[in-house]
Amino acid sequence: MDPNRPSIWEQARLQGIPRRDFLRYCTWMGAMLGLEASAVGQIVKALETKSRIPVIWFHFQECTCCSESFIRSSHPIVADIILDRISLDYTETLQAAAGRQAEEALHATMEKFKGQYLMLVEGAIPTKDDGVYCCIGGRSALDIVNEAAGGAKAIVAWGNCASSGCIQAAHPNPTGSKPVHKVLTGKPIVNVQGCPPIGEVMSGTIVHILTFDRIPQLDGQGRPKAFYSRRVHDSCYRRPNYDAGLFVQAWDDENARRGFCLYKMGCRGPETYNACGIIRWNDGVSYPIQSGHGCIGCSEANYWDNGPFYRHLAAFPGFGIETTADKVGLAIGAAAAAGIAAHAITTNIRKRRVIKAEIATSETPSADKKGGK
Amino acid sequence: MAKRIVIDPVTRIEGHLRLEVEVKNGKVTDAYSSGTMVRGIEKILVGRDPRDAWAFTERACGVCTTVHALSSVRTVEDALDIEIPPNAELVRNLMFCAHYMQDHVVHFYHLHALDWVDVVSALKADAAKTAEIARSISDWPRSSPGYFSDVQNRLKRLVESGQLGIFANGYWGHPAFKLPPEINLLAVTHYLEALEWQKEIVKVHAIFGGKNPHPNYLVGGAPLSIDIDEANAVNMERLAFVGTLLGQAKEFVEKVYLPDLMAVASFYKDWGAVGEGLPNYLAYGDLPTAGYANPDKFKFPRGIILDKNLGQVHAVDPRDPGGIAEEVAHSWYSYSDGDGQAKHPWQGETALNYTGPKPPYDELNVEGKYSWLKTPRWRGKPMEVGPLARLLVAYASGRPDVIGVVNGALQKLGVPVTALFSTLGRTAARGLETLLVAGWAGEFFEDLLANIKNGDTRMFNGDKWDPDTWPAEAKGAGMSEAPRGALCHWIVIKDKKIANYQMVVPSTWNASPRDGKGQRSAYETALLGTPVHDPEKPLEILRTVHSFDPCIACAVHVYDEHGTNQARVFTF
Numbered sequence: 051m052d053p054n055r056p057s058i059w060e061q062a063r064l065q066g067i068p069r070r071d072f073l074r075y076c077t078w079m080g081a082m083l084g085l086e087a088s089a090v091g092q093i094v095k096a097l098e099t100k101s102r103i104p105v106i107w108f109h110f111q112e113c114t115c116c117s118e119s120f121i122r123s124s125h126p127i128v129a130d131i132i133l134d135r136i137s138l139d140y141t142e143t144l145q146a147a148a149g150r151q152a153e154e155a156l157h158a159t160m161e162k163f164k165g166q167y168l169m170l171v172e173g174a175i176p177t178k179d180d181g182v183y184c185c186i187g188g189r190s191a192l193d194i195v196n197e198a199a200g201g202a203k204a205i206v207a208w209g210n211c212a213s214s215g216c217i218q219a220a221h222p223n224p225t226g227s228k229p230v231h232k233v234l235t236g237k238p239i240v241n242v243q244g245c246p247p248i249g250e251v252m253s254g255t256i257v258h259i260l261t262f263d264r265i266p267q268l269d270g271q272g273r274p275k276a277f278y279s280r281r282v283h284d285s286c287y288r289r290p291n292y293d294a295g296l297f298v299q300a301w302d303d304e305n306a307r308r309g310f311c312l313y314k315m316g317c318r319g320p321e322t323y324n325a326c327g328i329i330r331w332n333d334g335v336s337y338p339i340q341s342g343h344g345c346i347g348c349s350e351a352n353y354w355d356n357g358p359f360y361r362h363l364a365a366f367p368g369f370g371i372e373t374t375a376d377k378v379g380l381a382i383g384a385a386a387a388a389g390i391a392a393h394a395i396t397t398n399i400r401k402r403r404v405i406k407a408e409i410a411t412s413e414t415p416s417a418d419k420k421g422g423k
Numbered sequence: 424m425a426k427r428i429v430i431d432p433v434t435r436i437e438g439h440l441r442l443e444v445e446v447k448n449g450k451v452t453d454a455y456s457s458g459t460m461v462r463g464i465e466k467i468l469v470g471r472d473p474r475d476a477w478a479f480t481e482r483a484c485g486v487c488t489t490v491h492a493l494s495s496v497r498t499v500e501d502a503l504d505i506e507i508p509p510n511a512e513l514v515r516n517l518m519f520c521a522h523y524m525q526d527h528v529v530h531f532y533h534l535h536a537l538d539w540v541d542v543v544s545a546l547k548a549d550a551a552k553t554a555e556i557a558r559s560i561s562d563w564p565r566s567s568p569g570y571f572s573d574v575q576n577r578l579k580r581l582v583e584s585g586q587l588g589i590f591a592n593g594y595w596g597h598p599a600f601k602l603p604p605e606i607n608l609l610a611v612t613h614y615l616e617a618l619e620w621q622k623e624i625v626k627v628h629a630i631f632g633g634k635n636p637h638p639n640y641l642v643g644g645a646p647l648s649i650d651i652d653e654a655n656a657v658n659m660e661r662l663a664f665v666g667t668l669l670g671q672a673k674e675f676v677e678k679v680y681l682p683d684l685m686a687v688a689s690f691y692k693d694w695g696a697v698g699e700g701l702p703n704y705l706a707y708g709d710l711p712t713a714g715y716a717n718p719d720k721f722k723f724p725r726g727i728i729l730d731k732n733l734g735q736v737h738a739v740d741p742r743d744p745g746g747i748a749e750e751v752a753h754s755w756y757s758y759s760d761g762d763g764q765a766k767h768p769w770q771g772e773t774a775l776n777y778t779g780p781k782p783p784y785d786e787l788n789v790e791g792k793y794s795w796l797k798t799p800r801w802r803g804k805p806m807e808v809g810p811l812a813r814l815l816v817a818y819a820s821g822r823p824d825v826i827g828v829v830n831g832a833l834q835k836l837g838v839p840v841t842a843l844f845s846t847l848g849r850t851a852a853r854g855l856e857t858l859l860v861a862g863w864a865g866e867f868f869e870d871l872l873a874n875i876k877n878g879d880t881r882m883f884n885g886d887k888w889d890p891d892t893w894p895a896e897a898k899g900a901g902m903s904e905a906p907r908g909a910l911c912h913w914i915v916i917k918d919k920k921i922a923n924y925q926m927v928v929p930s931t932w933n934a935s936p937r938d939g940k941g942q943r944s945a946y947e948t949a950l951l952g953t954p955v956h957d958p959e960k961p962l963e964i965l966r967t968v969h970s971f972d973p974c975i976a977c978a979v980h981v982y983d984e985h986g987t988n989q990a991r992v993f994t995f
Contacts, residue, residue: 102586106892111462113438113976115485115636122622122635129615130903133577137586142434146537146593148965149430155592182777183795184460186439187431190782217482224463224775244635246485249622288655300882307648309655331484331634335626335664338633341657343646345641354479356506358472 103260104159104167106140106198110184110191111218111227112173116208119145123249124333131253134261136168142186160201168259169202171195171230174211174218178226182331192233204265205230205239206255210348213241213272220354231272240265241272245348248329251277262392271351272324282319282345285327288312306342316360317344324349425452429786430961431459433968435534437486440934442946445785446955451964454943454950456934457787458975459753461775461795468924472890473499473916477640480912480926484702484976488626489522490905491912491926498912499642501898502899506714508881510642511644513871514631516710517665518638520864520901521627522644524672527810527857528680530972532610538966539687540602540610546582548608550575552847556605560686563678565616574612586818594962596968599954601690606690613683617623617675617967624672644883649875655790662875666868668703673861687848688836689767695842698967700847701950703804704728704812705739705932707902707909710863722863723813723856723904727801730736731844733819739801741900744769747927753789753936755779756797763939765800768925769898773797795976798935798944799927806947808908808932809971810852811843824862828855846949849970853906890919905929907974930974946971 121128132138133386138145139159140152147155159167173191176183181190197206207230210216210325218227231239242255255274258266266274283289291297292311299314301306313320319327322345326337344360347353431441439460445453468479477495481488493515498508510824550572555568581587595599602610625635632638632646639646650656693787707719708725718725727735740746748765751758757776758764766772778792787793798808817825832855833840842848874880897916906912908929917922933945943951946968953967 102584102588104586109439111460113485113488114480115482115488115513118485118488121618124622124627127619129618129621132588133581133615137584138590139586139591140589141589142432144533145434145589145591145884145964146514146542147591148432148434149961151592151594151960152432152434158591179777180781182779182782183462183775184439185441186459188429188782188784193782200741216554217467217479218462220467222466224466227462227552245482290602300885301646302648302881302885303642307653307656307880308652309653323757326634332622332626332629335629336633337629338639341629341631341632341633341639341647348637357475359475359478360472391671 088102088321093123096324102137104163105136105138106156106159106167107170109142110173110175112211116172119246119249120252122332123253164201166203168204169198170206171212172208174215174227174229175233176225176227183225199234199237205237207239207241209247210243210245211380213243214351216245217354238265239272243273243349248331250329251325277325278323280322280325282322286319286339288339312344314362316362319345322347322350328377425595426958428958428961436973440973440975445602446958449955451953452949453787454947456946457794458796468921473921473923474642484974485636487905487974488978489518489638490903490910492640494901494903494910494912496640496642498899498914500903501901502897502914502916503887504895505643505884505885505887507644510874511882512711514645516867518628518631520860521624523860523906524676525621525624527853528617529621532614536610536614536971538969541595541600541607542590544604545608545611546579553605553608557609561682571608571612572667575608594960597960597962599956599962606686612680620675624668627665627668630665635696637991639915643888648882649880667865669868676861681854681858688851692838694847695838695845697953698846698949699844701805701807701945702731703806704815704976705806705808705903706813706911709904724817726816728815728819736819741902745802749799750938751797752939753792754794754797755792761945768917771925794936796931796935798938799932800938803804805942805944806932808929810856811849814852814856828858846967846970891918907972933971934973
């Protein structure tokens with residue numbers, strides 16, 4: 051880090067933010083990142099001594115919903131992040147400069163802070179036909195991302211586009227669209243999944259990197275465990291209805307008004323890992339299921355091709371064929387339709403496998419290595 | 424000789440826009456607008472369940488999130504002849520209004536303001552004077568000298584740190600900046616305040632649609648259920664939440680956005696004579712009060728104005744095969760029967776055909792094809808769409824509420840009606856319609872409460888939910904007014920699946936390349952004559968192009984190889 055850049059605490063102090071509020075912020079951040087109370091001291095120290103990290107934010111094949119979600123973050127709020135905690139040196143959405151001046155700002159950061167900047171990517175990268183399907187400043191996205199990745203300290207892939215290709219990579223993927231990790235190798239990449247990811251998950255990921263100077267622990271798909279280690283189904287407040295066999299049968303029916311489980315309406319909660327049921331959306335106001343529509347699985351790879359959205363999961367080919375008995379979650383579910391019971395068994399088996407895989411991953415040192423500088 | 428300026432990327436927009444502009448004697452003499460990214464959403468839609476289309480099309484744009492979902496559900500409902508319950512219409516209207524307020528405020532402060540506001544000049548402001556000005560134009564409570572000097576100090580630290588972040592390399596000190604330091608400080612302060620505010624109003628989307636961006640929609644109604652005696656439904660707590668959010672948003676629009684807009688505009692009245700653009704305006708209209716089938720009862724009326732003649736409003740029908748059509752003369756697509764054709768969207772036939780230079784490149788071949796946007800026309804005529812088009816159509820239709828706010832603003836600024844046809848006019852129209860929408864939102868909310876009070880909580884019409892009830896073939900068109908202008912989706916459903924899906928979106932109308940006859944679209948026309956003080960610093964060009972609020976990911980999505988459908992077949 052550049053010793054001439056003021057630390058975050060210095061910035062905060064100069065803005066007249068009391069020490070007490072600063073510490074409260076650090077405590078909140080610790081809670082958000084799921085840390086023990088003893089780790090809060092670490093955050094305080096990090097924010098006291100770290101300067102603003104240079105950040106470049108690319109837009110490729112995307113719809114800007116990730117940027118929009120980012121500015122919805124309520125803790126920390128985005129004005130504080132972009133003015134006080136990072137130096138957002140290149141962002142097509144917000145920056146004052148355009149054209150050549152914007153490109154110069156980008157290159158100045160890439161040269162001056164080689165090896166130090168954070169590279170954030172929103173959007174997928176078309177690879178067909180020399181990448182002519184996405185060009186900026188006359189250069190292909192493929193060319194740009196390869197150049198910038200070289201000097202990046204870490205790379206964050208925002209949303210489903212950058213993490214797994216999203217809609218443009220859905221069948222028949224007309225432009226040969228690929229996620230970041232399929233075009234770049236040898237760099238730590240954090241996949242912050244979702245279409246878009248929750249605003250606080252985005253800001254939380256950035257603050258994690260800033261605070262601890264390493265990327266967060268990731269699951270097998272490169273997603274931060276702090277936000278993607280629970281199935282929406284397992285953290286859903288409607289889950290007891292599922293276990294009791296109480297389902298919405300039709301939109302706006304009596305059961306819908308009583309908030310029963312949306313599984314039969316196509317809810318993808320049982321196969322989707324995300325924090326929607328825990329953090330919820332827009333400062334915790336709601337999440338899709340709470341507002342009556344099933345989860346469409348937007349934080350999973352290939353979710354567009356796992357449709358149609360309103361067909362429920364057990365009816366899918368290949369689903370529900372594993373029949374090994376498993377008592378977990380079945381006691382009351384036995385009253386429900388046979389297909390659904392089979393699904394419950396299947397998903398619990400699947401879940402145990404995933405947990406096992408996760409344990410195996412965390413036992414190997416690779417996750418920590420990825421988190422290095 | 425004219426000098427060619429290339430601006431790529433055009434920043435503070437959605438999507439990837441490139442401008443190649445010729446400047447001679449300090450003025451723009453020609454302009455070429457190019458969309459440089461394509462994804463192919465329509466191609467991807469072929470073969471899928473029409474009831475899923477809203478989710479796909481919503482991803483056309485995350486800035487104008489919801490508008491494509493709205494057009495999409497209307498398209499399918501139009502094709503299948505589904506009438507939605509009044510409450511669902513009101514919920515859609517409330518989401519529409521919430522989105523307008525958020526999107527227009529973000530456009531003004533975060534995407535457009537830095538074209539008019541010199542951030543660095545704000546450092547020189549007398550914060551006490553800024554407070555005085557703020558109080559003279561509004562009774563918004565956050566207007567103490569200390570409040571403004573805090574922001575000024577924060578800005579000072581940012582500049583002194585040497586890391587200017589989003590403000591790096593801006594056009595600070597440019598002679599086209601006319602605001603006094605005190606107004607610059609006011610605007611920068613509200614830039615930060617609006618950034619914090621905008622995340623509040625979209626909570627209406629979270630309540631009704633579960634999340635924002637990209638809330639959920641439903642063909643046949645809305646996915647939520649209302650039951651005022653249930654803990655898990657939309658009950659009085661949820662409704663009161665919506666009411667509070669709408670009230671707070673209205674206050675912000677009335678006390679911050681509009682006063683700031685007027686204060687800034689009063690220093691740039693000369694921009695009421697720059698960026699005039701096309702003489703034709705198109706609006707599909709929106710915000711139904713008696714169902715989607717009754718456009719006469721929409722808050723925003725439907726119609727077309729030709730040759731700036733506000734004495735006559737022409738009808739527009741998206742089903743008319745001789746009405747709206749798309750051309751590819753200068754777009755990187757090819758038509759099977761020749762690129763000189765114009766095709767109605769139901770017959771839309773498109774194949775990607777990149778003929779531009781191999782990247783990296785310095786200039787596009789503007790004589791040939793030069794954009795991923797197609798070129799839409801109404802009876803062969805180019806149209807401007809957007810807030811100005813909406814207000815002009817409403818004004819010409821004799822809507823008293825619209826006439827009231829438009830005349831009021833013209834009077835306040837002391838500019839003639841002709842000043843509407845300009846860069847300033849577009850920016851002002853956006854603010855004025857936000858004011859109208861903020862008021863209408865309150866009416867819709869009261870109507871929703873009245874329906875519930877009368878015992879009507881219906882949110883969904885399931886008569887045609889089951890695909891077995893559908894005809895073998897159906898066609899639909901779903902119109903709406905996105906914040907950026909007239910939006911329409913066209914669908915052809917065959918055997919319960921999407922056989923063809925086309926979107927003609929606002930920025931396709933405005934940002935498209937020339938048509939086969941060489942007629943320019945809205946951006947290219949409006950840029951003509953724009954003054955350019957320093958060709959190296961394209962500040963004035965950004966003003967005019969930002970006045971349209973470009974949204975290019977929306978505009979470039981077109982790719983359907985009609986007749987060569989290779990999409991996977993799903994079994995139901």
